[in-house]
Amino acid sequence: MKKIGMMLVVLLLMTLVAGCSGSSNEEASVEEVTTEESAVEKEPLDLVIACAETTQALVDAVIPVMEEKGYQMTYQMFDNNVNTMVATNDESVDGLFLVHKPFMENFNKANDADLVMMEPHVFAVGMGVFSERYESIEEMPEGASVAIMNDAMNMDRGLRIFSDAGYIKLSEDVERATLLDIEENPMGLNFVEMDQTQTVRSLQDMDAVVAFFSHMKNAGKDFDNYIIRDQRPENYPQGVIVKEKNADAQWAKDLVDAFRSEEIRAFADDYYGGLYEYID
Numbered sequence: 001m002k003k004i005g006m007m008l009v010v011l012l013l014m015t016l017v018a019g020c021s022g023s024s025n026e027e028a029s030v031e032e033v034t035t036e037e038s039a040v041e042k043e044p045l046d047l048v049i050a051c052a053e054t055t056q057a058l059v060d061a062v063i064p065v066m067e068e069k070g071y072q073m074t075y076q077m078f079d080n081n082v083n084t085m086v087a088t089n090d091e092s093v094d095g096l097f098l099v100h101k102p103f104m105e106n107f108n109k110a111n112d113a114d115l116v117m118m119e120p121h122v123f124a125v126g127m128g129v130f131s132e133r134y135e136s137i138e139e140m141p142e143g144a145s146v147a148i149m150n151d152a153m154n155m156d157r158g159l160r161i162f163s164d165a166g167y168i169k170l171s172e173d174v175e176r177a178t179l180l181d182i183e184e185n186p187m188g189l190n191f192v193e194m195d196q197t198q199t200v201r202s203l204q205d206m207d208a209v210v211a212f213f214s215h216m217k218n219a220g221k222d223f224d225n226y227i228i229r230d231q232r233p234e235n236y237p238q239g240v241i242v243k244e245k246n247a248d249a250q251w252a253k254d255l256v257d258a259f260r261s262e263e264i265r266a267f268a269d270d271y272y273g274g275l276y277e278y279i280d
Helices: 001-042 058-067 081-089 101-111 152-164 213-218 251-258 262-272
Strands: 045-051 072-079 095-100 115-117 124-125 127-132 147-151 182-183 189-196 208-212 237-243 277-278
Touching: 045 058, 045 081, 045 182, 045 251, 058 072, 058 251, 058 262, 072 189, 081 101, 081 115, 081 237, 081 277, 095 251, 101 115, 101 237, 124 147, 124 237, 127 152, 127 213, 147 152, 208 213, 237 251, 251 262, 262 277
Parallel strands: 045 072, 045 095, 147 189, 147 208
Antiparallel strands: 095 237, 115 237, 124 277, 127 208
């Protein structure tokens, strides 16, 4: 009987030891998994955003805001707006912050691309007519030379500035106006097509130029010193642009929030002097 009793005690102790050992191993396994998951959650997500010289300072200011949200963000600067969209569409970069929505839509159609502008949009940038020779259109001579952007979207926008102000008449119901759609031009204005980045640089050579406020600002010019300007800048919103498949990604939403934050609004107003008209 004593032997049987001793054997039962030994078996009981072995069972207890095995149970404790299993529990310890399970706890260790759970702890390891939890640690691994925590490491994954805390690992920052790397983002590369395309921009141009006009928006470089703004994108740079957003970097620390995104770092607070857990992202490691850098930017790649391009000297051509179209190339920022090419890079985003072929996924060389994660997104861009530069062009307005109609310009992006025109790029999509021409290149079978699938870029989208995140909502809410961030702001609009005005476009105007500037001159270093004259203070008004009326002062300009007949046949005055006017630099205008050569891409379809911005040529339309530039021509409508003159049309809305009554200096030319465009064909009715035309969706994207070109120089061929000018039906009346009483002053015989001579529109000279060039890349949008070149119009400001031609100020000394032309009687007037059509330019974005941002390009004037970047060239050290007074963007408020326009002769006439666009009447509906909100139709050309700017914002965060990504591939369609990334439109629901949390990082894309966080990037929009960063650009629209009070901190960045204050920076934009101070640094750019009211250049950007935020959309609320």
